[in-house]
Amino acid sequence: SRAAxxxxxxxxxxxxxxxxxxxxxIASMVLLLGPENLIAAFVGLFFxxxxxxxxxPLATVGLMKLAEPFVEKVFGISGSLAIxxxxxxxxxxxxxMAALTVAIATVIGVGIMIASFRASLVNWLDDTLVADLYLxxxxxxxxxxxxxxxxxxxxxxxxxxxxxxxxxxxxxxTPDGELNLRAMSPGPNGWGLSFVTGNAEEAISMxxxxxxxxxxxxxxxxxAVNKGDLLNLPTPNGMQTFSILGVIRxxxxxxxxxxxxxxxxxxxxxxxxxxxxxxxxxxxxxHRSIQPAVESIMxxxxxxxxxxxxxxxxxxxxxxxxxxxxxxxxxxLASLVAFLGILNALTSLQLERAREIATxxxxxxxxxxxxxxxxxxxxxxxLAAGLVAIPLGTALAALLVFVINERSFxxxxxxxxxxKPMLLGVALAVTAxxxxxxxxxxxxxxxxxxxHLREE
Numbered sequence: 001s002r003a004a005x006x007x008x009x010x011x012x013x014x015x016x017x018x019x020x021x022x023x024x025x026i027a028s029m030v031l032l033l034g035p036e037n038l039i040a041a042f043v044g045l046f047f048x049x050x051x052x053x054x055x056x057p058l059a060t061v062g063l064m065k066l067a068e069p070f071v072e073k074v075f076g077i078s079g080s081l082a083i084x085x086x087x088x089x090x091x092x093x094x095x096x097m098a099a100l101t102v103a104i105a106t107v108i109g110v111g112i113m114i115a116s117f118r119a120s121l122v123n124w125l126d127d128t129l130v131a132d133l134y135l136x137x138x139x140x141x142x143x144x145x146x147x148x149x150x151x152x153x154x155x156x157x158x159x160x161x162x163x164x165x166x167x168x169x170x171x172x173x174t175p176d177g178e179l180n181l182r183a184m185s186p187g188p189n190g191w192g193l194s195f196v197t198g199n200a201e202e203a204i205s206m207x208x209x210x211x212x213x214x215x216x217x218x219x220x221x222x223x224a225v226n227k228g229d230l231l232n233l234p235t236p237n238g239m240q241t242f243s244i245l246g247v248i249r250x251x252x253x254x255x256x257x258x259x260x261x262x263x264x265x266x267x268x269x270x271x272x273x274x275x276x277x278x279x280x281x282x283x284x285x286x287h288r289s290i291q292p293a294v295e296s297i298m299x300x301x302x303x304x305x306x307x308x309x310x311x312x313x314x315x316x317x318x319x320x321x322x323x324x325x326x327x328x329x330x331x332x333l334a335s336l337v338a339f340l341g342i343l344n345a346l347t348s349l350q351l352e353r354a355r356e357i358a359t360x361x362x363x364x365x366x367x368x369x370x371x372x373x374x375x376x377x378x379x380x381x382x383l384a385a386g387l388v389a390i391p392l393g394t395a396l397a398a399l400l401v402f403v404i405n406e407r408s409f410x411x412x413x414x415x416x417x418x419x420k421p422m423l424l425g426v427a428l429a430v431t432a433x434x435x436x437x438x439x440x441x442x443x444x445x446x447x448x449x450x451x452h453l454r455e456e
Contacts (some may be wrong), residue, residue, distance in 0.1 A: 013057035020054035052392035053098035060384045082377040096341040100385040103334035108393025111421025113400040120413035129309040130189035131278030136305045146302040147274040163188040165278035180257040183265030198227045198246025210264040212243035219256025221410025235268045342436035382433025386426030
């Protein structure tokens with residue numbers, strides 16, 4: 001009977017939930033107590049997924065219990081039958097439901113991670129790009145290059161130009177590998193640095209007094225250094241030791257960088273070259289009114305790039321979005337997995353329930369009502385999977401942001417939860433389930449009543 005099937009499904013769901021307890025414990029032990037490396041992080045992530053899959057049937061039973069009054073009120077007896085059909089068929093559809101939930105949770109988790117990364121990148125660009133215009137030259141120039149003293153003074157004297165910032169980017173070969181050394185002389189709006197560890201005011205004050213350097217997060221992660229440690233850097237006069245004043249956020253390169261004051265750099269490296277100049281405007285000065293004058297001062301035969309901070313932000317975000325377009329493939333694969341899994345489960349379930357469907361037809365249910373019943377049940381399966389995938393996907397996103405990403409690249413980022421990835425995941429689950437239910441529902445409406453009523 002249906003009641004017996006429901007009891008059996010609930011018992012199996014409870015058993016699966018009990019099995020999930022040790023997998024959750026293993027995940028916690030690996031992530032909290034295990035070695036802090038990438039392999040351990042992925043092992044922990046795997047056990048979190050297993051835990052979510054095992055909890056899916058019990059969560060589905062609970063959701064159907066909560067939804068039953070509403071669905072019955074909207075769809076009447078057909079809604080009640082659909083709700084009970086979802087619960088009683090979990091022994092057959094449970095595996096497909098778990099697969100659908102994991103697939104959708106992966107889509108949600110990656111979506112939240114990308115949204116968090118993008119929001120963090122936007123905040124970092126806002127903190128870093130403090131000048132209005134940026135002049136850039138070849139990073140490998142050894143002399144002053146296009147940024148001669150006369151040109152800099154001419155730009156400084158332009159109307160509405162409030163000040164300039166100077167920078168020199170140089171790649172150094174060290175015993176531990178190559179690093180980017182960034183020497184800076186700040187402009188009117190400050191250094192444009194976002195600190196992760198260390199007191200910002202104290203560190204900047206000591207940086208200006210030539211008493212140390214700042215390192216980026218990836219550099220601190222890969223070299224296992226932190227605030228207060230000593231760092232050896234090669235100079236033309238041999239290795240020099242600098243104190244690390246703090247760790248700053250930097251998405252410029254995953255290899256890491258070291259920031260030093262321009263005066264300190266020139267003192268030890270004996271290099272007056274410049275690779276970048278930031279131009280600061282007085283309030284409400286339009287970029288277009290200054291750009292032609294700056295280009296005229298630099299000269300047509302000089303190799304340089306002149307970009308506004310808005311243009312740099314826009315191009316950076318375009319590159320970011322293009323990089324993560326591959327996640328669209330993930331959504332397609334998740335949809336395919338969901339479609340095939342649910343289709344197989346529903347087709348098998350229809351064969352088992354052929355006598356029950358025939359009985360409903362014999363009691364007066366029309367082919368359309370039978371098809372609608374199967375269609376509603378399929379939609380409820382997809383909705384339940386999508387809703388269960390939201391907390392699981394959020395947990396996966398947290399692991400990707402705070403564990404996987406940091407252990408892979410050394411970057412930290414803010415955790416930003418947005419409704420869009422979650423709603424997209426639920427819509428994807430429901431759509432895949434409804435598409436998979438089209439054929440079984442249509443076939444149920446065309447079922448031969450007499451043949452199946454005669455079967456034992």
